[in-house]
Amino acid sequence: MLETRDLSVRFGGHLAVDAVSCRFRPGELTAIVGPNGAGKTTCFNLISGQVAPTSGRVLLEGADITRLSPAARTRRGIGRGFQQTNLFPGLGVAENIRLAVQASRRKGGALLRLAAADRTTARATTDILERVQMAHLSKRLAAELAHGDQRKLEVAMLMALEPNVYMFDEPTAGMSAEEAPVVLSLIDSLRRDGGKCVLLVEHKLDVIRALADRIIVLHNGRLVADGAPARVMEMDIVQDAYLGQGLANV
Amino acid sequence: MIRLLSGDGPGGRLVSIAVLAIFLSLAFAPFVFEGTRALDTAARICVLIVLAASFDLLLGYAGIVSFAHTMFFGLGAYGVALSSLHMGRGFEALAAGTAAGAGAAAVLALVIGLFSLRVRAIFFAMITLAVASAVAVLVSQLSQITGGEDGLTYRIPRALTAAADHGTVPAFAIGGDLVLGGQRITGKIANYYLVFGGALLLFLLMLRLVNSPFGRVLQAIRENDYRAESIGYSVVRYRIAISVISAVIAALAGSLFAIWLRYVGPDTTLSFELMIDILLMVVIGGMGTLWGAVIGAVLLVLAQSYLRDVMGSAAERMADLPLLPQLLDPDRWLLWLGLLFVLSVYFFPSGIVGRLRGRR
Numbered sequence: 132m133l134e135t136r137d138l139s140v141r142f143g144g145h146l147a148v149d150a151v152s153c154r155f156r157p158g159e160l161t162a163i164v165g166p167n168g169a170g171k172t173t174c175f176n177l178i179s180g181q182v183a184p185t186s187g188r189v190l191l192e193g194a195d196i197t198r199l200s201p202a203a204r205t206r207r208g209i210g211r212g213f214q215q216t217n218l219f220p221g222l223g224v225a226e227n228i229r230l231a232v233q234a235s236r237r238k239g240g241a242l243l244r245l246a247a248a249d250r251t252t253a254r255a256t257t258d259i260l261e262r263v264q265m266a267h268l269s270k271r272l273a274a275e276l277a278h279g280d281q282r283k284l285e286v287a288m289l290m291a292l293e294p295n296v297y298m299f300d301e302p303t304a305g306m307s308a309e310e311a312p313v314v315l316s317l318i319d320s321l322r323r324d325g326g327k328c329v330l331l332v333e334h335k336l337d338v339i340r341a342l343a344d345r346i347i348v349l350h351n352g353r354l355v356a357d358g359a360p361a362r363v364m365e366m367d368i369v370q371d372a373y374l375g376q377g378l379a380n381v
Numbered sequence: 382m383i384r385l386l387s388g389d390g391p392g393g394r395l396v397s398i399a400v401l402a403i404f405l406s407l408a409f410a411p412f413v414f415e416g417t418r419a420l421d422t423a424a425r426i427c428v429l430i431v432l433a434a435s436f437d438l439l440l441g442y443a444g445i446v447s448f449a450h451t452m453f454f455g456l457g458a459y460g461v462a463l464s465s466l467h468m469g470r471g472f473e474a475l476a477a478g479t480a481a482g483a484g485a486a487a488v489l490a491l492v493i494g495l496f497s498l499r500v501r502a503i504f505f506a507m508i509t510l511a512v513a514s515a516v517a518v519l520v521s522q523l524s525q526i527t528g529g530e531d532g533l534t535y536r537i538p539r540a541l542t543a544a545a546d547h548g549t550v551p552a553f554a555i556g557g558d559l560v561l562g563g564q565r566i567t568g569k570i571a572n573y574y575l576v577f578g579g580a581l582l583l584f585l586l587m588l589r590l591v592n593s594p595f596g597r598v599l600q601a602i603r604e605n606d607y608r609a610e611s612i613g614y615s616v617v618r619y620r621i622a623i624s625v626i627s628a629v630i631a632a633l634a635g636s637l638f639a640i641w642l643r644y645v646g647p648d649t650t651l652s653f654e655l656m657i658d659i660l661l662m663v664v665i666g667g668m669g670t671l672w673g674a675v676i677g678a679v680l681l682v683l684a685q686s687y688l689r690d691v692m693g694s695a696a697e698r699m700a701d702l703p704l705l706p707q708l709l710d711p712d713r714w715l716l717w718l719g720l721l722f723v724l725s726v727y728f729f730p731s732g733i734v735g736r737l738r739g740r741r
Contacts, residue, residue: 179611205613217611219604230601234613239598242626246594247388292612 132156133209133296133328138177138187139352147173149352150187155296160322160329162339162360165349171332172214174349175298178330179211180204191296205234210294214301214332216281220274224265224284227273229256231291255291263287264313279310286314290321296328297321303338315342385585387592391672393738400672403679407577411570412550412562418686424573426682427580428638433662434587434674435630440660441668442591443623444603445498449509450659452516453490453628455650457482457635459520459527462645465535472538479636483629490628494621505624517651532646541572541640572641579637583630588671590626599623600669658685665725667732676733684721689714 133155140148148170155161163171176182178189180201188197196204205211219227232255233239233246247253260266263283268276273284286302299318303311319342321327333339339346339360346363348356356363363369391400403426406413410423432454439445460482461475468474489512497508520527527533539545545568552563590596601609602616610616639645649655658681666677689711696709729736 181607181611200610200615202610202613202615205611211611213608213611217605217608219601219608221604222600226597230597230609231612233594233597238594239614239619241594243589244593245387245589246592246597249594288612 132192133178133330134190135174135178136188136190138174138189139185140173140177140182141185147352148177148184151349151352151354152187153347153354153357155328155330157295157328158322158326159344160318160331160342161345161347162331162333162343163347163349164333164339169349170352171349172300173352175211175300175330175332179209179298181211205292205294206237208295209298210289210292210296211298212285212289212300212302214304216278216285218273218281218284218288220272222273223269224271224273224276225256225260225269227284228259228287228291229253231288232256232259235292235294259287259291262290263317279306282306283310283314286317290317294327296330298330300332301334302331303333303335311338318342387585387589389588389592389671391734392670393734395737396672396676396734400675403675410577411573412564417569420569420573422682422686424576424641425638425686426679427576428634428641429659429662429678429682430675431580431583431587431634431637432631433659433666433678434584434671435627435634436659437663437668437671437674438587438591438599438623438627438630440663441670441673442596442603443599443620444606445620445624446503446506447509447624447627448506448656449493449513449516450627450631451651451653451656452509452513453486453631454635454638454655455516455520455645455647456486456489457632457637458639458645458650459533459635460485460632461636461639462533462535463526465537466533470536470538475537475636475640478639479633482636483632486628486632487625490625491621494624498620498624499617505620513651513656517647517653520651521647528646530647532644532649534644537572537640537643539568541568541575543567543569545571547571576637576641579633583633584671584675587630591671595619595622603669661722663732665722665729665732667729667734667736667738670732670734670738673732673734680733684718688718692717 135151135153138148138151139146151174163174165171173182177184180199184197188195190196191207191209196207199207219230229252232252236252238249238252257266260269263286265280265283265287268280273281276284282302282305286299289297297318302314302318306314315338318329318331322329331342343360345358346356346360347354348363348369356366356369391397407423407427411420414420414423432450436450439447457479461478464474464478464481468477493505493508493512497505521530547566547568549565550562598609598614598619601614602619606616635650638650642649662677662681663674664677665680666675667673692709692714693711696706696711699705699709725733
């Protein structure tokens with residue numbers, strides 16, 4: 132279980148995240164919503180370790196991980212995806228995934244073995260390529276992929292890490308209508324079949340409705356609402372602060 | 382064969398042919414080329430291939446810029462020189478000097494890495510520049526120990542000098558008057574094969590390294606260090622590890638060079654010109670592939686050794702024409718070398734190997 136306690140970070144005079152306390156349980160998909168600049172991505176950065184908090188703590192399975200590096204947190208089971216496409220552009224698609232598989236199996240320290248000779252890593256890589264339906268692209272460079280495929284590769288790398296906590300930051304942004312469902316059903320299966328804890332920053336209301344077990348609303352860095360989707364979406368503060376007219380149109 | 386090359390062939394027919402030609406020339410250099418100068422050039426090429434390739438581990442694979450590579454090279458060379466001077470000539474002195482040089486390089490690289498790579502990779506470049514300059518000044522000032530600007534000359538085991546005789550190569554008559562073999566194997570030739578064998582071993586080791594899981598992580602870090610960290614690789618540790626490994630290999634190359642030359646001095650091992658040469662070898666040959674270091678080192682050493690001769694004879698032939706003889710005067714060789722560099726970087730931005738592989 133992942134937990135934040137009074138998590139805050141200040142950038143100069145701006146309090147970007149303000150005393151956020153929250154628990155995330157296995158098998159639960161939590162959508163984090165809020166207007167632009169509400170602190171969603173910063174909150175993600177605090178949990179995955181890219182940004183150090185000014186105060187507050189992050190706990191994983193009861194252990195304090197606030198001071199650990201991003202790499203150390205990943206090794207403990209937090210898998211973080213990024214809003215901007217964040218790949219190894221000059222390497223092949225399969226190699227991008229293989230590196231993630233290799234990382235999760237702690238095999239990066241082998242100096243004199245041949246990477247190509249590692250059959251189990253290769254098999255796991257092929258397996259993931261097939262699950263995300265990208266086997267036909269395995270030899271292409273990540274930089275050459277269409278945007279939607281790059282987003283899919285991003286998700287695939289996250290799956291390759293086999294984390295206990297998945298953090299997706301707008302995973303379907305920029306994807307076509309045909310591509311998005313593939314990724315969304317993958318995310319759904321992680322939670323449903325894998326019993327994983329999933330955190331999802333998302334703007335699309337239909338996606339939130341379809342997937343979320345729970346919604347957290349951030350506004351100006353503060354947690355203003357937390358609960359079941361149906362209940363949260365009706366709350367006045369959510370209507371005013373974020374969803375506003377948007378909700379009325381849906 | 383492919384196993385030996387770690388499954389990472391030169392790639393592309395032209396590069397493969399060039400690499401094979403280089404390998405055969407170096408392997409049979411004492412018997413194919415005549416004269417000590419040719420053998421000296423061949424030994425220099427062997428050493429510089431290793432030095433350039435070990436620099437490519439940093440620059441091309443890990444994306445780290447270092448200016449201290451010749452310093453580590455010098456540590457290995459001075460290690461052999463000092464041990465040979467103080468322990469007396471002998472293979473024990475060579476082994477001890479090589480080990481001490483490599484050990485010192487490892488410790489120094491580790492300290493530099495711990496201080497600078499934790500912050501930012503660019504900081505590493507500045508620190509290495511400062512430390513390398515400081516060491517160069519120290520070596521020229523501490524003349525009681527290092528021989529100062531004059532350097533050190535010392536004696537190596539007799540078995541590795543021209544005076545030693547290790548028998549002759551068995552001769553084969555191929556038919557008619559053509560006879561292969563029959564040359565006397567002097568200690569000098571044995572010494573060459575020590576350099577060649579050592580360089581080959583180190584090169585194959587590096588080839589293995591860059592194709593290992595570790596080597597793949599280095600490339601990932603070069604491509605996107607932020608993402609490499611976020612999928613669970615401790616970027617700092619990998620960067621420090623490769624800078625230590627690269628420093629040790631540079632020191633070992635320095636030891637080989639010292640055994641070959643029987644002389645060390647600031648100019649041959651520590652100079653900034655040498656640093657620039659290595660940088661050029663890697664850039665011209667092609668960054669991020671060890672084969673590029675091979676091609677780059679060969680081209681640069683050959684150009685430096687023979688461009689003046691070629692220009693001299695060209696100038697003589699064109700003595701009757703206006704202007705051209707002056708331009709081709711052997712004293713202008715640096716100008717032409719510079720021009721060749723500019724052109725090669727302009728036309729092969731990804732290096733010669735990168736360009737030829739791309740066309741595959």
